[in-house]
Amino acid sequence: MDEFSVLLVDDEKEFLETLIKRLRKRKLKVTGVTSGEDALRILKETPPDVVVLDVRMEGMDGIQTLREIKKVSPLVEVIMLTGHANLEVAVEGMEVGAFDYLMKPMDIDELLYKLQDAYKRKTIQEQKIKYLEEEKKIPSPLLGEG
Amino acid sequence: MKRQLYANLRRKIVFITLAVAFIPLISLSVIIYYQFAQVFRNKIEEQIEYRARAQGNAIELFLKERTAILLAMADTYTFDYLAGEDNLGKVFQIMNHRVGGFIDLGLIDSSGRHVAYVGPYNLLGLNYYSQPWFGEVESKGVYASDVFTGYRRTPHFIVAVRRQESNRSWILRATIDSDVFESLVRAAQVGKTGDAFIINREGIYQTHLRFDGEILSKSNLNPIIFGEGTTVLEKVNREGRKVLYAGRWLKKNNWLLVISQDASEEMTKLFKTKRMEIIIVVSGCLLIILTTIFTTRLTVSHLEMADRKMNELNAQLVHADKLAALGKMAAGVAHEINNPLAVIAEKTGWMEDLLTEEEFKKSQNFEEYKKSLRKIEEHVERARKVTHGMLGFARRMEPHLEDVDINEILNETVTFLESYARTNNIAIEKELETDLPIIASDHAQLQQVFLNLITNAIDEIGKDGLVYVSSSRINSDIAVSVRDNGQGIPKEYQARVFEPFFTTKPGGKGTGLGLSITHNIVQNMGGTITLESEKGKGTTFTVRLPIVVPEKK
Numbered sequence: 001m002d003e004f005s006v007l008l009v010d011d012e013k014e015f016l017e018t019l020i021k022r023l024r025k026r027k028l029k030v031t032g033v034t035s036g037e038d039a040l041r042i043l044k045e046t047p048p049d050v051v052v053l054d055v056r057m058e059g060m061d062g063i064q065t066l067r068e069i070k071k072v073s074p075l076v077e078v079i080m081l082t083g084h085a086n087l088e089v090a091v092e093g094m095e096v097g098a099f100d101y102l103m104k105p106m107d108i109d110e111l112l113y114k115l116q117d118a119y120k121r122k123t124i125q126e127q128k129i130k131y132l133e134e135e136k137k138i139p140s141p142l143l144g145e146g
Numbered sequence: 147m148k149r150q151l152y153a154n155l156r157r158k159i160v161f162i163t164l165a166v167a168f169i170p171l172i173s174l175s176v177i178i179y180y181q182f183a184q185v186f187r188n189k190i191e192e193q194i195e196y197r198a199r200a201q202g203n204a205i206e207l208f209l210k211e212r213t214a215i216l217l218a219m220a221d222t223y224t225f226d227y228l229a230g231e232d233n234l235g236k237v238f239q240i241m242n243h244r245v246g247g248f249i250d251l252g253l254i255d256s257s258g259r260h261v262a263y264v265g266p267y268n269l270l271g272l273n274y275y276s277q278p279w280f281g282e283v284e285s286k287g288v289y290a291s292d293v294f295t296g297y298r299r300t301p302h303f304i305v306a307v308r309r310q311e312s313n314r315s316w317i318l319r320a321t322i323d324s325d326v327f328e329s330l331v332r333a334a335q336v337g338k339t340g341d342a343f344i345i346n347r348e349g350i351y352q353t354h355l356r357f358d359g360e361i362l363s364k365s366n367l368n369p370i371i372f373g374e375g376t377t378v379l380e381k382v383n384r385e386g387r388k389v390l391y392a393g394r395w396l397k398k399n400n401w402l403l404v405i406s407q408d409a410s411e412e413m414t415k416l417f418k419t420k421r422m423e424i425i426i427v428v429s430g431c432l433l434i435i436l437t438t439i440f441t442t443r444l445t446v447s448h449l450e451m452a453d454r455k456m457n458e459l460n461a462q463l464v465h466a467d468k469l470a471a472l473g474k475m476a477a478g479v480a481h482e483i484n485n486p487l488a489v490i491a492e493k494t495g496w497m498e499d500l501l502t503e504e505e506f507k508k509s510q511n512f513e514e515y516k517k518s519l520r521k522i523e524e525h526v527e528r529a530r531k532v533t534h535g536m537l538g539f540a541r542r543m544e545p546h547l548e549d550v551d552i553n554e555i556l557n558e559t560v561t562f563l564e565s566y567a568r569t570n571n572i573a574i575e576k577e578l579e580t581d582l583p584i585i586a587s588d589h590a591q592l593q594q595v596f597l598n599l600i601t602n603a604i605d606e607i608g609k610d611g612l613v614y615v616s617s618s619r620i621n622s623d624i625a626v627s628v629r630d631n632g633q634g635i636p637k638e639y640q641a642r643v644f645e646p647f648f649t650t651k652p653g654g655k656g657t658g659l660g661l662s663i664t665h666n667i668v669q670n671m672g673g674t675i676t677l678e679s680e681k682g683k684g685t686t687f688t689v690r691l692p693i694v695v696p697e698k699k
Contacts, residue, residue, distance in 0.1 A: 012485050012488065012489060014489045014492075014493070015485070015488050015489045015492050018489070018492035018493050018495070018496045019492050021496055021499075022492065022495055022496050022499050025499050056481075083480075083481060083484045083485075083533075083537060090562075091558070091593075103534070104484060104485075104487075104488040105484075105487050105488040105490075105491030105492070105526060105527075105530055106491075108495050
């Protein structure tokens with residue numbers, strides 16, 4: 001599996017820092033921010049492959065942040081973190097375009113699987129786009145003659 | 147206290163209803179009775195008065211006829227002619243032939259000497275000068291006497307006329323037949339107790355009485371109380387009975403014809419009416435009382451029942467309020483606890499990560515550390531379940547209506563849980579009835595319900611098994627069944643599974659809130675949730691939701 005970059009967004013600092021350490025130990029490129037606003041800033045500077053986003057945050061909440069993220073870079077996959085089995089929020093997140101969601105506190109391995117799945121989907125999407133773009137670049141012989 | 151209140155209310159209603167019903171009924175019947183009695187009485191009085199007047203007229207006529215024929219005889223014949231016994235006899239014959247009712251006839255000269263006489267008594271030659279009637283005839287010319295005994299020593303009365311013949315005057319006198327006269331008077335009497343008699347101005351009886359009281363004795367009736375012409379009055383007699391008297395003055399107000407009649411005898415018919423009326427009114431009253439008591443009891447008991455229901459409803463509302471408040475509090479607490487829990491979990495995880503490094507592996511207590519960390523994780527998981535349960539419980543109580551497709555929700559929920567089921571090697575099978583109607587319900591709450599039921603089913607199985615989810619339409623309900631092939635729920639627990647904080651899961655694995663929440667949600671939607679369970683075979687939960695057609699938008 002290639003190394004890919006992850007952006008963690010959670011306003012609980014202790015949680016965020018520990019999770020960053022654990023994921024880095026698992027050879028992931030991880031950065032963390034404590035608010036949706038910071039996340040959007042990072043997204044513009046160094047876009048990550050996958051974003052892990054807490055739903056309940058001060059200021060901009062998870063769903064709002066998710067909408068903004070999808071506006072700026074639709075190819076970035078987002079995994080939501082919620083406090084409990086709140087399907088309303090989960091479904092809303094999925095509708096807006098989240099990849100999946102997890103309940104806090106979560107199992108680190110589960111998170112890893114989800115991250116990998118999300119990254120896989122991202123690469124497939126990117127390849128598809130690349131392929132489509134290349135097809136466009138090759139001029140059509142019919143068009144050339146005409 | 148409450149009972150007293152209803153008893154009071156019942157009494158009040160009964161009292162008012164009875165008062166309203168009885169007062170008009172009784173006053174009406176009393177008024178009608180008195181009006182009727184008055185009319186009846188008037189009629190009786192009229193009758194007796196009429197009889198008195200008619201019979202009085204008859205008696206007057208009788209006396210007038212007798213007087214007239216006597217006058218005619220006196221005018222026709224001379225003293226000398228009548229003084230002849232044969233001639234007087236002839237005249238007497240004519241008179242009796244013409245009008246009848248005479249006993250005897252006598253001729254009296256101005257000195258009072260009885261000159262000639264025809265009749266059964268031996269009265270010839272007697273002198274009447276000192277008799278009271280003689281003076282009356284002398285002065286008035288025509289005179290009908292009261293009853294007196296006279297020379298013959300039997301009660302009788304006479305009619306006498308005086309004739310002025312050139313230089314002398316004489317008197318023709320006739321005695322009226324008492325039998326004829328009295329039968330005339332008696333013709334006015336009616337009934338078993340009625341009487342008819344004549345008294346004079348002094349109250350002396352002039353005729354025989356039907357029952358007691360002798361002729362010529364003093365009557366206890368005072369004639370003065372009778373007015374002019376014909377008068378009716380009521381008196382109480384010696385035996386205490388009410389007696390109606392009708393009096394009519396005769397003979398230039400010298401005699402009074404009295405007709406007496408026992409009032410009660412005549413009133414018997416009225417009493418019958420009275421009795422009948424009393425029976426009708428009393429039975430009517432009884433009927434009203436019974437009906438009033440019955441209907442009042444019915445009404446008040448209905449009221450009591452409605453009140454009780456209301457109270458129960460209020461209690462339920464209060465209970466629901468309490469639950470909602472409790473839920474809000476629980477949600478706050480759960481959120482506050484959940485974040486530290488997440489931190490603890492991460493820190494523990496980090497420590498476990500670090501333990502994998504070489505330097506720690508050499509440590510003597512490596513195994514102890516590892517075990518403790520695992521324990522911490524286990525307990526974090528346990529706490530997590532509690533907080534998640536509490537958050538679920540805190541979800542809003544009132545359903546929020548939207549167009550809902552039950553099958554869609556089931557599909558979503560199953561998809562959501564599939565990976566969790568698969569990790570435990572549990573398959574989820576669906577058999578959903580196509581074209582179920584869209585109903586108005588709460589999407590999120592229904593998701594919660596199905597999520598709870600399917601999660602429960604998975605947990606119930608543990609590992610390796612099958613969860614079977616089906617939907618179908620039964621009459622006006624949509625039924626959703628979730629069946630597992632787990633251990634089943636023991637009979638003694640089946641009734642309690644919907645109670646909050648009741649759980650059969652061992653060692654705090656469950657919060658005991660899931661089914662309680664589910665139950666609340668379903669009940670608030672007007673649905674029902676039931677379970678069937680057989681030990682060793684599994685459990686089926688069935689949710690039935692009423693089909694509420696969404697409003698057209």
